[in-house]
Amino acid sequence: xxxxxxxxxHLGRDFQRGVVALRxxxxxxxxxxxxxxxxxxxxxxxxxxxxxxxxxxxxSGTVEWPGLGPFEELRPRHIGxxxxxxxxxxxxxxxxxxxxxxxxxxxxASAGAAAAALLDLFGLGELRDxxxxxxxxxxxxxxxxxxxxxxxxxxxLADEPTGQLDSxxxxxxxxxxxxxxxxxxxxxxxxxxxxxxxxxxxxxWTMDHGRLVSEWPRQDAA
Ligand SMILES: Nc1ncnc2c1ncn2[C@@H]1O[C@H](COP(=O)(O)OP(=O)(O)OP(=O)(O)O)[C@@H](O)[C@H]1O
Numbered sequence: 001x002x003x004x005x006x007x008x009x010h011l012g013r014d015f016q017r018g019v020v021a022l023r024x025x026x027x028x029x030x031x032x033x034x035x036x037x038x039x040x041x042x043x044x045x046x047x048x049x050x051x052x053x054x055x056x057x058x059x060s061g062t063v064e065w066p067g068l069g070p071f072e073e074l075r076p077r078h079i080g081x082x083x084x085x086x087x088x089x090x091x092x093x094x095x096x097x098x099x100x101x102x103x104x105x106x107x108x109a110s111a112g113a114a115a116a117a118l119l120d121l122f123g124l125g126e127l128r129d130x131x132x133x134x135x136x137x138x139x140x141x142x143x144x145x146x147x148x149x150x151x152x153x154x155x156x157l158a159d160e161p162t163g164q165l166d167s168x169x170x171x172x173x174x175x176x177x178x179x180x181x182x183x184x185x186x187x188x189x190x191x192x193x194x195x196x197x198x199x200x201x202x203x204x205w206t207m208d209h210g211r212l213v214s215e216w217p218r219q220d221a222a
Pocket of ligand 1 (some may be wrong): 014015017020021039040041042043044045046047048084
């Protein structure tokens with residue numbers, strides 16, 4: 001039986017001007033999860049990922065991280081986040097960006113080698129000394145994923161990680177991500193409009209107007 005990493009119960013999120021981004025969402029992320037969060041633009045995918053990652057608070061309901069320890073240690077140690085718009089630090093090189101979580105976690109000695117290995121795996125080794133402003137959007141997305149992987153977290157929450165990639169590059173990139181996950185037992189939740197990515201996930205959460213309208217195959221929310 002897999003451990004439960006995250007549980008959301010009756011999650012609601014209201015924004016100003018009467019926008020209701022989430023409505024009564026119940027969900028569970030297991031330690032071996034491979035979940036695609038799908039649904040139309042504006043259906044609440046990003047909002048849900050932010051709440052499950054502890055970046056935002058629900059207006060109603062609760063979110064707990066039973067398999068991930070205290071809230072203060074969630075990120076980047078246990079949860080790796082890949083944002084829709086990659087948030088690389090502009091003054092750091094690509095390699096420094098990828099290694100940064102290890103530096104912040106007090107392990108700077110490992111940062112350089114770990115970053116170089118991941119960049120090579122993704123076929124991005126030639127970019128290691130570039131600054132973020134010199135990168136394409138798709139390159140930045142892949143580097144943000146490498147950064148999320150460098151800590152070997154228990155869970156990666158990725159928001160549209162292939163949104164700026166052509167289909168062939170997306171496929172190679174995602175193959176590499178999946179290989180990395182297989183070897184390390186990291187759970188993955190990915191919000192995506194890319195059917196090729198969604199089709200590779202074991203579970204599909206479909207969002208519509210803030211509701212999680214279906215989970216396939218069904219699991220019992222804890
Ligand atoms: N900070 C905010 N302030 C006000 N409204 C917001 C905020 N963030 C999101 N929303 C609104 O909440 C709803 C859900 O947005 P969200 O970004 O979660 O959708 P999404 O499914 O991820 O969309 P997309 O596929 O386009 O990324 C939308 O109506 C959006 O406009």
